[in-house]
Amino acid sequence: MARFEDKTVLISGGAGGQGAAHLRAYIEEGANVVIGDIRDEDGAALAARCGPRAHYVHLDVTKEEDWAAAVTAAEERYGPLDVLVNNAGIPSPAVLIEDGDPATWREILDVNLTGQYLGIRAVVPSLRRNGGGAIVNIASMAADVGIAYLSPYVASKWGVRGLSQTAALELARYGIRVNAVHPGVVRTPFITEPAAPNEPPVGDTFSPDALAVKRLAEPDEISRIILYLTSADADFVTGADFVIDGGLLLGPVVPAEKAA
Ligand SMILES: NC(=O)c1ccc[n+]([C@@H]2O[C@H](COP(=O)([O-])OP(=O)(O)OC[C@H]3O[C@@H](n4cnc5c(N)ncnc54)[C@H](O)[C@@H]3O)[C@@H](O)[C@H]2O)c1
Helix, strand or coil, X not given: CCCCCCCEEEEECCCCHHHHHHHHHHHHCCCEEEEEECCHHHHHHHHHXXXXXXXXXXXXXXXXXXXXXXXXXXXXXXXXXXEEEECCCCCCCCECHHHCCHHHHHHHHHHHHHXXXXXXHHHHHHHHHCCCEEEEEECCHHXXXXXXXXXXXXXXXXXXXXXXXXXXXXXHHHCEEEEEEEECCECCHHHHCCCCCCCCCHHHHCCCCCCCCCCCECHHHHHHHHHHHCCHHHCCCCCCEEEECCCHHHCCCCCHHHHC
């Protein structure tokens, strides 16, 4: 049975990468989905390909007025929101803290952390009109450890984790659940394209060979956990962090010859 029949879902950063996979997964399960992004051409074309249950809006997550317009568009087209997936995010260039540019730090915090904060603020009245709902904030395995050279990205994702737990506490009284998802390395332009000019893409240097699951994640694998968390199957789940990283945070596995 379709778990999201006639539910209204809003996904930020939905024009490509993981957001596009989440859009397709929700559509397959009966939802009406508004995707917001700053890539207007790609987003509009993707929504058009998905048919009348998908709609694209311009949404720069750092802009309160864009969030307000996105919620209004979703409500007018499909009715009050049931789900927000706070997915939009940008990577850090690889640079030491002492050499980094404070403007870059501020930009990454603004998109990755303040963008999610503004998203939560914007959707709460709509979710309340609906009698409750679910929010998923996309963090990262970078919210569980320090990673040298990536200080703004790591700090933004640790911030998302704290924001999620705080929102879960504050919004429980409205029947709104809030959880965070911490993906490992996922095959999207985020890692197949350089984060900054003259840098190799992360995907060119990252090797999963020593890990428990010796491959990258595919975007639809992340979609499945998001759909679970925002479905009635997860009615008892809030304030939680869901790591989906193929064992990356565990570190290298014991090689077979050493275990024998
Ligand atoms: N790919 C990975 O390995 C990985 C791992 C862990 C977490 N994540 C997180 O997953 C989320 C999705 O990333 P992805 O892998 O799909 O990357 P992606 O680069 O393919 O997609 C990110 C999307 O966010 C959009 N975006 C950027 N700035 C925006 C803004 N200001 N307003 C609205 N949209 C904006 C981009 O246009 C893009 O469509 C991000 O939050 C990222 O930090 C990614």
